[in-house]
Amino acid sequence: MSGASPLPPVSRQTVLNGMSVDVEDWFQVGAFEHVIARGEWDGLGRRVEANCDAILELFVAAGVKATFFTLGWVAERHPAMMRRIAEAGHEIASHGWDHKRVFTLGEAAFAEDIARAQGVLEQTSGTAVTGYRAPSFSIDARTPWAHEVLARHGYAYSSSVAPIVHDHYGWREAPRFAFRPVSGSSLIEVPVTTAEVAGRRMAAGGGGFFRLLPYALSRWAIERVNLRDGRPAVFYFHPWEIDPDQPRRADAPLRSRFRHYTNLGAMAGKLQRLLGAFSWGRMDAVVAAEAARLGAEGIAA
Numbered sequence: 001m002s003g004a005s006p007l008p009p010v011s012r013q014t015v016l017n018g019m020s021v022d023v024e025d026w027f028q029v030g031a032f033e034h035v036i037a038r039g040e041w042d043g044l045g046r047r048v049e050a051n052c053d054a055i056l057e058l059f060v061a062a063g064v065k066a067t068f069f070t071l072g073w074v075a076e077r078h079p080a081m082m083r084r085i086a087e088a089g090h091e092i093a094s095h096g097w098d099h100k101r102v103f104t105l106g107e108a109a110f111a112e113d114i115a116r117a118q119g120v121l122e123q124t125s126g127t128a129v130t131g132y133r134a135p136s137f138s139i140d141a142r143t144p145w146a147h148e149v150l151a152r153h154g155y156a157y158s159s160s161v162a163p164i165v166h167d168h169y170g171w172r173e174a175p176r177f178a179f180r181p182v183s184g185s186s187l188i189e190v191p192v193t194t195a196e197v198a199g200r201r202m203a204a205g206g207g208g209f210f211r212l213l214p215y216a217l218s219r220w221a222i223e224r225v226n227l228r229d230g231r232p233a234v235f236y237f238h239p240w241e242i243d244p245d246q247p248r249r250a251d252a253p254l255r256s257r258f259r260h261y262t263n264l265g266a267m268a269g270k271l272q273r274l275l276g277a278f279s280w281g282r283m284d285a286v287v288a289a290e291a292a293r294l295g296a297e298g299i300a301a
């Protein structure tokens with residue numbers, strides 16, 4: 001932007017980044033969907049509640065409030081956990097009912113899925129649910145109706161887009177930062193964080209990038225987003241990622257097993273470092289700041 005006055009200096013601590021947990025159990029991840037059928041879920045030992053309690057302790061120690069994007073299926077079975085999370089000051093948001101990817105659902109089935117999840121999440125937590133994250137970031141070019149359905153159901157924001165190409169997901173053409181995807185609606189989409197290096201985008205908001213690669217890479221990428229782009233990062237992880245004692249599925253593909261089981265024991269320590277290195281908050285707080293930045297842009301009169 002030549003000709004613009006210089007931007008005030010941004011420090012690592014002045015940008016509020018979004019911290020989020022995608023609350024699902026070890027057997028509900030996309031990588032295992034071909035070896036563990038939904039019908040088997042109720043027969044498997046659930047570990048999500050103990051893992052979420054450990055996460056709550058990590059957040060207390062770091063003084064961080066976060067957003068818990070939770071499956072309706074999990075909330076229905078763990079109502080006391082939902083109340084504990086909400087009472088600790090965290091935001092309860094939706095991760096859909098049972099982790100079906102949005103592009104596998106039609107518009108009507110998607111509407112049913114989010115309505116069912118929202119009802120149970122609000123009932124169990126006693127808080128309003130206005131945020132949504134699609135399972136496996138599955139809102140993309142194949143689902144042009146998805147944001148409109150969210151807006152119609154009263155959602156204020158979505159964090160469901162990965163603006164990159166990945167073997168499981170991705171919407172390459174999507175903006176890297178907050179945008180209003182539905183004309184005439186205030187709904188905001190806040191994509192998961194990417195870092196741009198030499199014109200190429202890489203996923204830098206958590207997942208395998210954080211757990212499998214050295215901590216310094218994630219720290220560098222988030223710092224780059226805060227300082228160079230001057231924008232908030234959106235980070236996510238899962239309860240099963242801090243649980244080295246979870247059951248091992250030998251029948252899953254090697255690639256999935258590698259991704260799922262590597263570095264679980266080191267994850268809590270890595271998260272502690274990350275929580276202390278930046279300023280983190282709930283997604284609704286990040287969305288409020290991004291909404292102020294976007295102003296009325298894109299909202300029809």
Ligand SMILES: [Zn+2]
Nearest residue numbers: 022024135136
């Ligand atoms: Zn998920």
